[in-house]
Amino acid sequence: MRTYIIYLAAGNSIRFGSNKLLYKVRGKELYRYGLDNLIKLSSNRSDCKLIVVTQYLEIISCYPELDYIYSSKCQEGLSYSIKAGIEMINQQDNFQIMFVVADQIYLNYQTLNKMLDIYNNSNYSLASMIYQGRVGNPTIFDATYIEELMKLEGDQGGRKIINQHQDKCLFYQIENGLELLDIDKLEDLIDDYQ
Numbered sequence: 001m002r003t004y005i006i007y008l009a010a011g012n013s014i015r016f017g018s019n020k021l022l023y024k025v026r027g028k029e030l031y032r033y034g035l036d037n038l039i040k041l042s043s044n045r046s047d048c049k050l051i052v053v054t055q056y057l058e059i060i061s062c063y064p065e066l067d068y069i070y071s072s073k074c075q076e077g078l079s080y081s082i083k084a085g086i087e088m089i090n091q092q093d094n095f096q097i098m099f100v101v102a103d104q105i106y107l108n109y110q111t112l113n114k115m116l117d118i119y120n121n122s123n124y125s126l127a128s129m130i131y132q133g134r135v136g137n138p139t140i141f142d143a144t145y146i147e148e149l150m151k152l153e154g155d156q157g158g159r160k161i162i163n164q165h166q167d168k169c170l171f172y173q174i175e176n177g178l179e180l181l182d183i184d185k186l187e188d189l190i191d192d193y194q
Contacts, residue, residue: 003095004088009034011103031102033107067088077153079155082157083149091143100112104179129174148161
């Protein structure tokens with residue numbers, strides 16, 4: 001089964017006050033934390049293909065060897081990033097999609113790898129991370145949800161679909177709640193990472 005990992009690196013950073021993806025954390029742009037993990041994941045797993053969705057040429061120029069889709073429509077909401085990524089998929093494959101957002105800098109490679117393994121060995125058609133009852137990204141969708149994903153509008157994300165099909169979702173419990181934290185505001189960065 002082919003896993004397309006779609007890295008959503010196109011946000012508008014409205015609450016952050018500047019482009020958070022390009023904000024340097026410990027001398028490294030924020031988006032690179034997740035992207036470096038996904039490069040490692042996709043290079044260590046022959047069943048994975050990484051696709052980056054962005055509206056920022058700075059991201060494309062740093063990793064020119066990756067598969068990108070540049071989408072200025074991403075400014076109109078999350079659903080446009082999701083659809084742009086799906087358009088890059090070879091839908092003739094037997095596939096599933098893992099969506100990973102670019103502002104989760106505490107998410108680690110081992111967690112991603114284990115989540116994918118557990119999902120692949122289950123009978124679930126969806127997956128989402130969870131920590132003490134709080135759900136978050138990344139998420140996984142099998143190919144049967146493509147039509148529903150393509151119907152999302154504005155700033156709607158895949159969570160809408162997961163909420164409608166919770167009985168089909170593997171809620172992958174993590175041990176460190178920090179991994180679920182996405183950086184929306186400068187204050188979200190813990191002291192060790194500033």
